[in-house]
Amino acid sequence: MKVSSLTLVNFRNYEKLKVEFSDKVNVFIGKNAQGKTNLLESIFYCCIGKSFKSIKDKDIIRWGAEEGYIGLNLEKKYREVKIEVKFSKIKKKTILINSLPIKKIGDLIGEINVVFFSPSELKLVRESPEERRKFMDIDISQTNKRYFYLLSRYEKILQNRNKLLKTAGSLNYVKETVDIWDRALVQTAHKIAFEREKFISSIAPFTKMAQNYLSGGKEEVELKYVCGCGVKLDEKFEENMAKLLRKNLEKDFKLGYTSIGVHRDDLDIFLNGVEVKSFGSQGQQRTVALSLKLAELESMFAKTGEYPILLLDDVFSELDSERQERLLKFATRTQTFITCTDEKKISGKIFKIENGKII
Numbered sequence: 001m002k003v004s005s006l007t008l009v010n011f012r013n014y015e016k017l018k019v020e021f022s023d024k025v026n027v028f029i030g031k032n033a034q035g036k037t038n039l040l041e042s043i044f045y046c047c048i049g050k051s052f053k054s055i056k057d058k059d060i061i062r063w064g065a066e067e068g069y070i071g072l073n074l075e076k077k078y079r080e081v082k083i084e085v086k087f088s089k090i091k092k093k094t095i096l097i098n099s100l101p102i103k104k105i106g107d108l109i110g111e112i113n114v115v116f117f118s119p120s121e122l123k124l125v126r127e128s129p130e131e132r133r134k135f136m137d138i139d140i141s142q143t144n145k146r147y148f149y150l151l152s153r154y155e156k157i158l159q160n161r162n163k164l165l166k167t168a169g170s171l172n173y174v175k176e177t178v179d180i181w182d183r184a185l186v187q188t189a190h191k192i193a194f195e196r197e198k199f200i201s202s203i204a205p206f207t208k209m210a211q212n213y214l215s216g217g218k219e220e221v222e223l224k225y226v227c228g229c230g231v232k233l234d235e236k237f238e239e240n241m242a243k244l245l246r247k248n249l250e251k252d253f254k255l256g257y258t259s260i261g262v263h264r265d266d267l268d269i270f271l272n273g274v275e276v277k278s279f280g281s282q283g284q285q286r287t288v289a290l291s292l293k294l295a296e297l298e299s300m301f302a303k304t305g306e307y308p309i310l311l312l313d314d315v316f317s318e319l320d321s322e323r324q325e326r327l328l329k330f331a332t333r334t335q336t337f338i339t340c341t342d343e344k345k346i347s348g349k350i351f352k353i354e355n356g357k358i359i
């Protein structure tokens, strides 16, 4: 799977751009605020159907313009695919695959798999469990569409249950009516927990390998999936979770929301035996976040037989030169897009970016 070319019209600070890529390493070089990250964002958008920045679609359109456009040509194993996104100030965006508009984002997912890394991905290791759930969800969804739909189903059931808890007025009424949501909740929670656990065990050995590699054999990383349902992931999962939901019902009624479930899941990360979130140095945390991303590459390759594309935003300024070199070597396994502010020793197709233009 390779991105062969990209076309932008009124996307961010790009008025018009047409560019062809190398199927190995592509390097975007330029000073700050020239549009390097914007290029990665446009590629990412075509893979996932949204930005890696949490922004409104309208903000993507170049200031002063009414409409914006991204077109991405892909070479897949047996066919070529064109993905297009059309943004408008007044309408919802449309996404087209080979000129046919898709009905839902799920139709785009998996067309082209991507792994994105930037310094702010440190939040994956350091910040709230939500970041780690997002990491699991984006990865699993890319190779498992059923999971993608499962998540939105879970979200809806949870919202309904929480609405009942908040608006019912009496605990008795909740007790009488909550069963229908609980049954649906435990079933979906079970499937999601199962997939997340499977995912974590599949990337664990790759993460270990990547961390070992990047740290020159000094650091041993371990991952542990932590289920927020409060019960063991065995054949009695649904029964036990349903019981626990019942047990917590009075508490949840007072809180006005559901206190257990896969929406409370987390991923514990240990480095040389201690929790990296609380005890790792900044550099170690950064390397762990990167290892997780490199592990994604390998696990997707194991699952699909193809490497996803790799987007690396500004990562080199943050790593020591040894880790930089090792990362670069790793990056040659797949088509990679790298941004940086100076040329360094990166070999690849070089694009100089200045004020929304390639010069």
Ligand SMILES: Nc1ncnc2c1ncn2[C@@H]1O[C@H](COP(=O)(O)OP(=O)(O)O)[C@@H](O)[C@H]1O
Binding pocket: 011, 012, 013, 014, 030, 031, 032, 033, 034, 035, 036, 037, 038, 039, 059, 060, 061, 062, 063, 339
């Ligand atoms: N919708 C937009 N229209 C025009 N310019 C934009 C828009 N959104 C962001 N920009 C500009 O893009 C530039 C940032 O681009 P970015 O890709 O983040 O830079 P960098 O090269 O540092 O990665 C900023 O100058 C910002 O003002």
Ligand SMILES: [Mg+2]
Binding pocket: 033, 036, 037, 038, 313, 314, 339
């Ligand atoms: Mg940038």
